[in-house]
Amino acid sequence: MSISVPEKWDIETDVVVVGYGGAGATAAITASNCGAQVTVLEKMPSGGGNTRVSGGGLFKTTSMEWRRYVEALCFGATGTDVIEEFVRNAMENKDWIKEIGGEVEPTLHLQVSYPGPAPKASFPQLPGWESMEKFGVKGPDTEPNKAERLWKLLSGNVERRAIRVMMSTPARRLITNEKDEVIGVAAEKDGRDLFVKARRAVILTCGGFEFNDDLKRDFLPCKPFFAFGNPGNTGDGVRMAQKIGAGLWHMTATSAQLGFKAPEYESAFIIRLFTERFIYVNRDARRFADEAKIEVHSIAWLTSIFDGQRFRYLNIPAYAIFDETARRKAPLSPGNIGFNQNLYKWSSDNSAEIGKGWISKGKTIAELARKISVDEAALEKTVADYNDGCKNGRDGEFGRSRETLTAIDAPPYYAIELWPCLINTQGGPTRDKDGRVLDAEGSPIPRLYSAGELGSIWGFAYQGSGNNGESLIFGRIAGRNAAAERSWE
Numbered sequence: 216m217s218i219s220v221p222e223k224w225d226i227e228t229d230v231v232v233v234g235y236g237g238a239g240a241t242a243a244i245t246a247s248n249c250g251a252q253v254t255v256l257e258k259m260p261s262g263g264g265n266t267r268v269s270g271g272g273l274f275k276t277t278s279m280e281w282r283r284y285v286e287a288l289c290f291g292a293t294g295t296d297v298i299e300e301f302v303r304n305a306m307e308n309k310d311w312i313k314e315i316g317g318e319v320e321p322t323l324h325l326q327v328s329y330p331g332p333a334p335k336a337s338f339p340q341l342p343g344w345e346s347m348e349k350f351g352v353k354g355p356d357t358e359p360n361k362a363e364r365l366w367k368l369l370s371g372n373v374e375r376r377a378i379r380v381m382m383s384t385p386a387r388r389l390i391t392n393e394k395d396e397v398i399g400v401a402a403e404k405d406g407r408d409l410f411v412k413a414r415r416a417v418i419l420t421c422g423g424f425e426f427n428d429d430l431k432r433d434f435l436p437c438k439p440f441f442a443f444g445n446p447g448n449t450g451d452g453v454r455m456a457q458k459i460g461a462g463l464w465h466m467t468a469t470s471a472q473l474g475f476k477a478p479e480y481e482s483a484f485i486i487r488l489f490t491e492r493f494i495y496v497n498r499d500a501r502r503f504a505d506e507a508k509i510e511v512h513s514i515a516w517l518t519s520i521f522d523g524q525r526f527r528y529l530n531i532p533a534y535a536i537f538d539e540t541a542r543r544k545a546p547l548s549p550g551n552i553g554f555n556q557n558l559y560k561w562s563s564d565n566s567a568e569i570g571k572g573w574i575s576k577g578k579t580i581a582e583l584a585r586k587i588s589v590d591e592a593a594l595e596k597t598v599a600d601y602n603d604g605c606k607n608g609r610d611g612e613f614g615r616s617r618e619t620l621t622a623i624d625a626p627p628y629y630a631i632e633l634w635p636c637l638i639n640t641q642g643g644p645t646r647d648k649d650g651r652v653l654d655a656e657g658s659p660i661p662r663l664y665s666a667g668e669l670g671s672i673w674g675f676a677y678q679g680s681g682n683n684g685e686s687l688i689f690g691r692i693a694g695r696n697a698a699a700e701r702s703w704e
């Protein structure tokens with residue numbers, strides 16, 4: 216079934232890339248290096264997407280052994296051939312960054328809230344993790360933000376190649392011919408249709424569905440889910456690909472953590488308590504995990520626990536409970552990550568956010584409980600039990616390690632309401648090892664490719680830095696293979 220081939224094309228090019236984030240830039244650079252004329256369409260007024268507001272973490276692997284780790288994380292959701300190709304290409308990530316003029320520096324694995332020693336991998340209990348190396352793009356010192364450095368490197372390369380990038384130009388649908396080949400994109404520019412012919416192929420790199428309420432409701436394991444990233448990621452690639460018969464995979468997989476959502480901001484705030492003096496509690500004022508061990512991207516396993524009797528999610532919302540010493544330690548939201556970083560500067564001692572009512576305050580734990588509408592006696596008992604554990608060096612409930620146990624005992628006391636918030640979604644059109652989008656029966660849709668978090672390979676659990684790393688890997692694979700297609704004309 217062809218989708219309304221226009222009588223006249225407004226732009227003609229070899230490869231159309233839809234979405235100008237890390238995957239789109241990588242695909243465009245690679246396709247251009249392979250001799251294709253490339254046009255990039257970006258919906259927002261500027262590029263960068265989630266990539267530019269991310270932590271900027273990247274990875275490479277040093278051995279095919281890493282495939283055992285990825286296989287364990289994917290838990291059967293991703294085929295062996297895709298994983299092998301992914302790992303093989305992951306070995307080249309660092310060299311590729313150098314090839315396009317970047318310098319690299321090592322980075323550590325991030326902990327969500329806790330300042331202790333950084334683990335080497337998200338799940339070091341699984342086999343094969345050792346052959347992963349994490350890194351970021353280095354300097355200049357005038358640009359301390361790693362994600363911004365990554366984006367400057369990628370977009371600088373796109374500009375140097377004189378690749379046409381059209382901002383504020385959302386793709387609306389894919390255009391196919393009578394042979395079901397994807398031959399172009401119908402986009403919108405200044406309220407008018409813009410038809411862009413792709414002589415060789417189209418690459419979808421338009422990110423996830425963090426800001427699409429329907430897709431989140433239908434596929435994610437709990438609700439509500441807010442998001443930290445680019446509001447332009449509304450799942451357009453999922454819908455466009457579905458419309459021409461693509462299969463979907465990994466739609467329930469997320470990279471997510473607890474964050475704060477202020478009604479006046481579309482994106483949520485990342486919350487990191489750089490201290491041990493805190494616990495998380497739920498609406499029953501009970502702790503629900505060893506706070507120091509929650510894997511930074513995997514909150515959905517805890518927030519999707521549903522209480523069928525009371526018919527509500529047990530741990531949504533949650534609250535971080537902390538004291539005056541913790542409050543003075545550092546801003547709860549770091550100013551160098553997430554979409555809000557350029558919109559709001561969190562106060563260094565959190566006083567402005569107390570003033571705004573984002574953080575609740577009580578002279579006693581009982582008063583704090585009343586402020587956040589949880590049971591007073593229950594919260595008093597939870598904090599007292601935790602503090603006893605700190606005194607004894609033993610957390611009887613969750614086994615939080617001795618060195619992470621510091622009492623919450625310096626009044627006044629504070630709480631911030633936390634919700635599951637997406638770092639990103641992983642689902643989207645199914646992709647094969649060559650970056651081709653597959654239809655619902657597993658056959659490639661001719662001339663359609665994808666890369667990045669739209670239909671990511673991470674089908675179950677996720678390794679930090681895995682998404683930016685994947686954008687480079689499948690950006691290169693899709694860019695190369697799209698450029699190698701022969702023109703359909």
Ligand SMILES: Cc1cc2nc3c(=O)[nH]c(=O)nc-3n(C[C@H](O)[C@H](O)[C@H](O)COP(=O)(O)OP(=O)(O)OC[C@H]3O[C@@H](n4cnc5c(N)ncnc54)[C@H](O)[C@@H]3O)c2cc1C
Pocket residue numbers: 233234235236237238239256257258259262263264265266267268269270271272273384385386387420421422423443444445447448449450451452552553554637638639666667668669679680681682683684686
């Ligand atoms: C706060 C935060 C921290 C993170 N930290 C890390 C990290 O340290 N390491 C890591 O590996 N991953 C991290 N991630 C995840 C990672 O950043 C993303 O998964 C990755 O950037 C995805 O790249 P992408 O190119 O696929 O999508 P994006 O970079 O989001 O780019 C997609 C682009 O497509 C555009 N678009 C959407 N729809 C259309 C349309 N219809 N037409 C045209 N354009 C469209 C969007 O506006 C966007 O610019 C983080 C994410 C966030 C939000």
